[in-house]
Amino acid sequence: MSPDLDPRALLRRMFDAAIAAAQSARCIPPHLPAPPTGRLVVIGAGKASAAMARAVEDHWPGPLEGLVITRYGYAVPCERIEIVEAAHPVPDAAGLAATRRVRERVRSLGPDDLVLCLISGGGSALLNAPLEGLTLEDKQAVNRALLKSGATISEMNCIRRHLSAVKGGRLAAACHPARVVTLLLSDVPGDDPTDIASGPTVADPTTCDDALAIVRRYGIALPTAVREVLESGRGESIKPGDRRLEGHETRIVAAPQLALEAAAQVARDAGLAVHILGDSLEGEARDVGKVLAGIALQVARRGQPFAKPCVLLSGGETTVTVRGNGRGGRNVEFLLSLALGLNGASGIHALAGDTDGVDGQEEIAGAIITPDTLARAWNLGLRPADRLADNDAHAFFEALGDSVATGPTLTNVNDFRAILVR
Known part of the structure; x- marks a missing residue:
């Protein structure tokens, strides 16, 4: 992996590749x-x-x-x-x-x-x-x-x-x-x-x-x-x-697996090992965020179960039990929970988004987190845990300028999650 690799740019290229792999012009004619x-x-x-x-x-x-x-x-x-x-x-x-x-x-x-x-x-x-x-x-x-x-x-x-x-x-x-x-x-x-x-x-x-x-x-x-x-x-x-x-x-x-494999190739081309954790992960979005934070931290600190640098990919569809009054979606809720679980750990970036370009009811696909996500939020007076409790992750990432918007993608193979551990 090149030391001057831009994590944000790489994650976005992977997301775009996942969406492109599921375009109808490519998938329909053979069938x-x-x-x-x-x-x-x-x-x-x-x-x-x-x-x-x-x-x-x-x-x-x-x-x-x-x-x-x-x-x-x-x-x-x-x-x-x-x-x-x-x-x-x-x-x-x-x-x-x-x-x-x-x-x-x-x-x-x-x-x-x-x-x-x-x-x-x-x-x-x-x-x-x-x-x-x-x-x-x-x-x-x-x-x-x-x-x-x-x-x-x-x-x-x-x-x-x-x-x-x-x-x-x-x-x-x-x-x-x-x-x-x-x-x-x-x-x-x-x-x-x-x-x-x-x-x-x-x-x-x-x-x-x-x-x-x-x-x-x-x-x-x-x-x-x-x-x-x-x-x-x-x-x-x-x-x-x-x-x-x-x-x-x-x-x-x-299907989601096709999209994950396309994204994996982008990461491999950048010199990274790729591990697909599954194309059908389910559960409460914030719980999945906690679990994947734990896995990413074990990779970063212990080299287990994978050596870094690497990318952890997953797909599927999480759920959100709405208890707050904020603007949320399952991908941004997952990401905010992931950020809290990582607690500013260095060298870990992530992107999550819906491949149809709409997370929840927002015309926003998802967002990106970086090692300084929580620090930047606190500097703006944002309370990440409170935003998660209010199901308000879209507003949280918009305030940071970290939302990912694609517009209508004209396809839909569910959620895409990529965690880069450097």
Whole structure:
């Protein structure tokens, strides 16, 4: 490693490489299916769905049509596939109306037709169709409660699958008898298709009772109509073995591991050893920060379990149980906890960010910490521990000038964390 290496610049190059590795123009073309004898209808939802649609248009040899739903500000111009923008992470009326139109497009298809479904992270909020008897307001209330609960993404999506007319395999069932091929950009730990956008085109082995157990576990307050749907079993999803899903294919075209490997190559090119700790780390963001601080300190002080200089990489999706009133996100909460755990240890820098460019509800991807992060904060009159307690890490890093902003990245393979130990 060169002694004049700029840690900030290196960490940002690694983050940019991770994002570039998961771009649709690179990932979609190798996975396109053979043309059908009938029509090709493209549908989808997620923060990357518009970019995915553009990649399909650019590489599909024949006629096609379709509609996909993406987050506000994430649209990409397409000629034959309509792009609709809607709200994330709390669904809105635009997403509701667009989802109804998606269902209408697939209802009249025949066995010679093919539905190409493009799904990425964010699809749970964007593909929004409450079950009969529920309202948009019910779904919004549930989403807000879930985001504050501390539940894992898998647990959140279990509940969502049992309250939706399209999730949990219901969208694929609506396409019957047409064949469905689903291309997924994974943003969930373990890359389970049932959890990516709550699995609109795959069978769901979980039940309403499973969803209720999660509600009880976290003390989640539910609207009366929502609780009735779960307790009555009326929200049961499409189960494995359902004949309407026979012959369907699901292909993961990009995942967190791919992004981590791209970042690792950047670090190796700079002469550093790289250790990928995992692509599916979960848990409370501040707890993960404490654990990784301990590992980084052991590397720095003892040369265990790795010798320095090196980079520790990880991905996955942490959670935040919101108890304060600040502006937070799971990546910046992780970083602030990491900084407190490191307590100014020399030679350790880190970057954490969401590969979609949005951490929490802020148009900020994440932030960077340096050995002097805490000292600079105290000089500005900031109290790092108090900011962490108030879930106010975005404001903390903005005050230091250490936020990382990318703008819409048009992809989403979850969180990226890099710790450089020199």
